[in-house]
Amino acid sequence: MSPSRVLVLNSGSSSVKYQLLDMEGGNRLATGLVERIGEETSRLKHTPLAAGGESREWTAPIADHEAALKAVSAELAKDGLGLDSPELAAIGHRVVHGGKRFTEPTVIDDAVLAEIERLIPVAPLHNPANLTGIRTAQALRPDLPQVAVFDTAFHTTMPESAARYAIDVETADAHRIRRYGFHGTSHAYVSRATAELLCKAPEDVNVIVLHLGNGASASAVRGGRCVDTSMGLTPLEGLVMGTRSGDTDPAVIFHLARVGGMSIAEIDTLLNKKSGLIGLCGDNDMREIRRRIDEGDERARLAFDIYIHRLKKYIGAYYAVLGRVDAVAFTAGVGENAAPVREAAVAGLEQLGLAVDPELNAVRGDGPRLISPAGARVAVAVVPTDEELEIATQTYALLGENV
Numbered sequence: 001m002s003p004s005r006v007l008v009l010n011s012g013s014s015s016v017k018y019q020l021l022d023m024e025g026g027n028r029l030a031t032g033l034v035e036r037i038g039e040e041t042s043r044l045k046h047t048p049l050a051a052g053g054e055s056r057e058w059t060a061p062i063a064d065h066e067a068a069l070k071a072v073s074a075e076l077a078k079d080g081l082g083l084d085s086p087e088l089a090a091i092g093h094r095v096v097h098g099g100k101r102f103t104e105p106t107v108i109d110d111a112v113l114a115e116i117e118r119l120i121p122v123a124p125l126h127n128p129a130n131l132t133g134i135r136t137a138q139a140l141r142p143d144l145p146q147v148a149v150f151d152t153a154f155h156t157t158m159p160e161s162a163a164r165y166a167i168d169v170e171t172a173d174a175h176r177i178r179r180y181g182f183h184g185t186s187h188a189y190v191s192r193a194t195a196e197l198l199c200k201a202p203e204d205v206n207v208i209v210l211h212l213g214n215g216a217s218a219s220a221v222r223g224g225r226c227v228d229t230s231m232g233l234t235p236l237e238g239l240v241m242g243t244r245s246g247d248t249d250p251a252v253i254f255h256l257a258r259v260g261g262m263s264i265a266e267i268d269t270l271l272n273k274k275s276g277l278i279g280l281c282g283d284n285d286m287r288e289i290r291r292r293i294d295e296g297d298e299r300a301r302l303a304f305d306i307y308i309h310r311l312k313k314y315i316g317a318y319y320a321v322l323g324r325v326d327a328v329a330f331t332a333g334v335g336e337n338a339a340p341v342r343e344a345a346v347a348g349l350e351q352l353g354l355a356v357d358p359e360l361n362a363v364r365g366d367g368p369r370l371i372s373p374a375g376a377r378v379a380v381a382v383v384p385t386d387e388e389l390e391i392a393t394q395t396y397a398l399l400g401e402n403v
């Protein structure tokens with residue numbers, strides 16, 4: 001039998017999420033997460049689903065992404081699922097920025113690596129980690145196909161009216177400045193799963209997807225194709241995020257440079273790493289923010305209100321872009337777990353046919369579920385994302401095409 005397992009690596013700036021899947025049997029063999037890479041208290045959590053499912057967890061310094069991947073490989077090997085397994089067919093990598101060139105999953109060669117590297121300036125938190133993941137995996141299994149699945153790919157269907165900024169055309173084109181959009185694998189997966197939840201074909205459904213993780217983005221999806229999204233040239237634009245500002249007046253940057261005396265590098269760090277929820281209240285975890293609000297903390301309350309105000313603006317904007325909306329889908333860490341965020345984002349939008357049923361919203365669950373009242377004009381749903389499954393599916397399908 002030909003090998004049918006795919007290992008998926010989702011390398012973030014300081015974390016690696018991974019899953020090993022058997023694509024013929026349709027089951028997940030192992031999943032895990034390495035976080036706080038580069039710190040003294042790096043943590044690895046590994047769940048060998050094929051070997052009883054009892055999670056193993058340890059904390060120890062993991063210096064970089066290369067060390068992280070080697071640690072993952074060692075954990076997998078303990079259950080006989082190591083990277084040396086002949087049953088492994090391919091390794092699928094999440095790559096955040098694919099620019100304009102990559103609209104499909106792509107088998108990685110030297111030219112692909114060079115292009116991902118060239119795009120580092122427009123995804124400085126992500127593409128370097130993705131590259132290290134790929135290079136380490138290549139060194140461990142040089143014989144295996146390595147496939148890149150790009151965050152930007154799903155958004156390449158955006159019309160020029162949404163993708164272009166109103167900047168001098170020659171300058172913008174010379175520097176390839178346009179809206180690329182990110183989290184596309186998630187927006188694609190969730191918009192399709194939302195159509196399924198409504199028992200409709202994706203072509204017949206218009207969905208606003210709200211991917212609210214540490215990074216956060218909204219998208220307007222018409223009939224299965226993305227027509228607008230909130231992240232732009234880089235993953236900095238749009239919603240308020242864990243550590244990123246999202247939308248600001250671009251002149252804030254000139255002001256901080258000219259009047260504040262800050263360097264471009266300092267402003268970059270400020271907007272990407274010290275802004276958003278953490279900049280507003282000192283915490284970027286929505287659980288902690290809700291806990292502080294419950295204790296009457298004013299700064300946490302204001303941070304939450306700013307987060308919600310921005311989210312609501314994007315719901316309204318994408319409602320207008322789509323004209324007819326069948327569903328609003330909440331996904332990722334915050335979207336899937338934070339009922340107060342979902343309730344507040346939709347509050348007051350009854351005129352648009354949007355409402356949340358408090359009891360349904362409070363129910364915790366693993367699968368896609370409706371949280372709007374029965375008979376609502378627009379479905380509001382919680383639809384858990386699964387970027388790793390989507391990457392594995394696309395990776396395996398590509399191998400099928402190439403043999």
Ligand SMILES: Nc1ncnc2c1ncn2[C@@H]1O[C@H](COP(=O)(O)OP(=O)(O)O)[C@@H](O)[C@H]1O
Nearest residue numbers: 212213214215284285286287332333334337338
């Ligand atoms: N139970 C929860 N309640 C509220 N927020 C949560 C909960 N679990 C996770 N989160 C939020 O989800 C975030 C992580 O989301 P995730 O989609 O995993 O992000 P990323 O992929 O960007 O690391 C956390 O920072 C936290 O704010």
Ligand SMILES: CC(=O)OP(=O)(O)O
Nearest residue numbers: 182183213214215235
């Ligand atoms: C593109 C992006 O913001 O990704 P993440 O949410 O994983 O940081």
Ligand SMILES: [Mg+2]
Nearest residue numbers: 213214215332
């Ligand atoms: Mg994520």
